[in-house]
Amino acid sequence: MEIRRFRLGDEAALFRVYFTAIHRVASRDHSSQQVEAWAPKDLDVDLWTRRVRGIRPFVVELGGEIVGYADVQQNGYIDHFFVSGAHPRQGIGARLMARLHEEAATLNLTELTSDVSLTAEPFFTVHGFQVLERRYPTLRGVTIPNAFMRKALAQGG
Numbered sequence: 272m273e274i275r276r277f278r279l280g281d282e283a284a285l286f287r288v289y290f291t292a293i294h295r296v297a298s299r300d301h302s303s304q305q306v307e308a309w310a311p312k313d314l315d316v317d318l319w320t321r322r323v324r325g326i327r328p329f330v331v332e333l334g335g336e337i338v339g340y341a342d343v344q345q346n347g348y349i350d351h352f353f354v355s356g357a358h359p360r361q362g363i364g365a366r367l368m369a370r371l372h373e374e375a376a377t378l379n380l381t382e383l384t385s386d387v388s389l390t391a392e393p394f395f396t397v398h399g400f401q402v403l404e405r406r407y408p409t410l411r412g413v414t415i416p417n418a419f420m421r422k423a424l425a426q427g428g
């Protein structure tokens with residue numbers, strides 16, 4: 272398993288990870304209407320490309336295939352955190368989370384935050400995050416509840 276920074280050209284593979292994570296894994300905790308609104312099959316390619324180039328995530332490769340990705344922004348906010356639906360519970364998320372913590376230490380961050388899905392909440396809890404607020408954002412007309420979670424880091428990560 273290798274973790275590297277995002278490269279131009281990764282966009283389509285990241286969409287496959289996002290799509291399968293939501294359609295195969297998050298679908299256990301969400302209605303089909305929520306799944307469709309969260310990850311539409313026909314999601315605008317330009318919109319997606321701008322989005323993933325904007326967050327500049329870390330990317331996990333396994334045997335040459337991209338199987339996960341996650342970002343951490345300069346203020347400690349984690350925007351995306353997804354592991355391929357074909358590779359669940361294999362420790363890929365844990366490796367990515369460790370890499371985000373290394374980056375947080377490099378950036379001297381004092382906290383990590385994220386709007387975490389119901390599916391990912393147990394995983395973020397295992398990694399030391401706590402729920403600060405339950406939220407009910409609407410995406411493409413459908414409400415998809417999440418939790419704003421935070422983890423305080425020791426000074427300097």
Ligand SMILES: CC(C)(COP(=O)(O)OP(=O)(O)OC[C@H]1O[C@@H](n2cnc3c(N)ncnc32)[C@H](O)[C@@H]1OP(=O)(O)O)[C@@H](O)C(=O)NCCC(=O)NCCS
Nearest residue numbers: 292353354359360361362363364365387388390391393394
């Ligand atoms: C949440 C997610 C990133 C976890 O990735 P993963 O590679 O499967 O996680 P790991 O294998 O590293 O799991 C590490 C530990 O976290 C916990 N964990 C992970 N997924 C869990 C789940 N669904 N329920 C309960 N605990 C979970 C477990 O303690 C697990 O250890 P174990 O498998 O030995 O019991 C992945 O399931 C995912 O992408 N989910 C769907 C999309 C999503 O909601 N993304 C987040 C948006 S904020």
